[in-house]
Every structure is written in C-alpha cells, then in structure tokens.
Amino acid sequence: MDYQKLSKELSYALRHAPHEYELELDEQGWVPIKQLLLSLHEQRKWRAVTEEDLHTMIALSEKKRHEINQGKIRALYGHSVTQKIQKEEKEPPAHLFHGTPQRFLDSILASGLVPKGRQYVHLSEDVQTAQQVGKRRDDHPVLLRIDARQAWQDGVKFYHGNELVWLADHVQKEYISVY
Numbered sequence: 292m293d294y295q296k297l298s299k300e301l302s303y304a305l306r307h308a309p310h311e312y313e314l315e316l317d318e319q320g321w322v323p324i325k326q327l328l329l330s331l332h333e334q335r336k337w338r339a340v341t342e343e344d345l346h347t348m349i350a351l352s353e354k355k356r357h358e359i360n361q362g363k364i365r366a367l368y369g370h371s372v373t374q375k376i377q378k379e380e381k382e383p384p385a386h387l388f389h390g391t392p393q394r395f396l397d398s399i400l401a402s403g404l405v406p407k408g409r410q411y412v413h414l415s416e417d418v419q420t421a422q423q424v425g426k427r428r429d430d431h432p433v434l435l436r437i438d439a440r441q442a443w444q445d446g447v448k449f450y451h452g453n454e455l456v457w458l459a460d461h462v463q464k465e466y467i468s469v470y
C-alpha cells in the first residue's frame with residue numbers, strides 16, 4: 292500500500308472535492324469512515340483499503356494532516372470547499388511564522404496574509420515548519436513573523452489546525468514582519 296498516495300487522495304477528497312467521492316462533510320469536516328471506504332473501493336487501486344490502513348497512513352505521515360475519531364475521519368486543515376469548516380478558536384503563542392515565496396512578499400506587506408484558494412490563512416508554530424511550507428514553492432522562501440499575541444489581544448481570531456499549524460481568517464499587515 293502506498294500510504295503517501297493514499298494520504299494525497301484523502302487530502303483531495305476531504306479538503307477540496309468531497310462531492311466527487313459522494314461524501315458530505317459535517318460542520319467540522321468529518322465524514323463517516325465507512326462511506327469513505329465504500330467510495331475508495333470503487334477505484335481499482337484502493338479496492339483493498341481498510342480502516343486499519345487509514346490509521347497506518349496517519350501514523351506514518353510526517354505531518355498530521357488527518358484525524359480519526361469515533362468512526363469518522365477529517366482533514367485538519369487546508370480546506371477549499373465552499374462550505375466553511377468550523378475550527379476551534381484558540382489563543383495562539385506569542386509569535387507564529389509563515390513561509391512564502393519571495394515573489395509574494397510585496398503583496399503580503401501591502402495587504403496582509405489572505406487565504407487565497409483556501410478557507411483560512413495557514414501559519415506555522417515554528418520557524419522550521421514555516422521554512423518547509425515556503426520551500427514548496429521557492430528554494431529560498433521569505434520567513435514572516437506574526438505578532439500573534441498582539442493580534443489576538445486586538446481581537447483577531449486564531450484557530451487550531453494541528454500541533455504545528457495554526458489558522459486565521461486574515462492577518463493584517465501591522466502584525467507581520469520579515470523574520
């Protein structure tokens with residue numbers, strides 16, 4: 292079983308295209324595992340996938356992208372579906388980080404961080420994670436530091452993604468500096 296491919300397929304289904312899999316996300320993005328498996332089994336390459344494989348996939352992944360609880364599974368972040376996924380609001384650490392390609396810097400410093408194609412802006416708890424996120428699109432990404440505590444005190448909402456990923460609706464430019 293190629294667990295990395297399975298993880299990518301699930302991220303696509305649970306973040307972006309549940310209807311292609313005849314799935315309905317609930318308000319927090321959960322779907323019943325039984326329904327997901329029924330849908331995956333229609334594809335030849337996934338006809339033997341079991342619930343056990345989903346647990347193994349999560350355990351083997353270098354990032355915590357998916358979560359299983361009481362017979363359901365969800366993507367923890369990254370959604371682009373039109374139905375807004377409700378995330379748990381949480382007080383952030385004093386600083387958060389964001390890695391981005393050089394070419395986006397001027398625009399971000401002018402208008403802040405906006406979610407673009409996803410539902411939320413994605414922020415990293417540590418510099419190393421931000422670096423990895425930025426490197427997806429630029430060998431020498433820019434690292435931004437977000438004054439999350441100040442933003443939180445000013446009423447900006449932050450949400451929990453996983454241990455390393457935080458979400459926000461929009462981060463205004465006054466809280467952003469080049470790290």
Ligand code: HQG
Nearest residue numbers: 356369391392395398399402403404405407408409413424
């Ligand atoms: C940029 C992956 C211009 C922003 C990653 C980013 C992450 C602006 C891009 C997760 C802007 C959106 C999300 C502005 C933001 N002007 N550009 N005003 N505001 N941007 O992919 O944060 O591996 O939607 O800097 O690791 O790169 O898939 O967000 O470059 O955790 O699990 O617009 O996805 O996780 O790109 O990545 P994305 P992201 P997985």
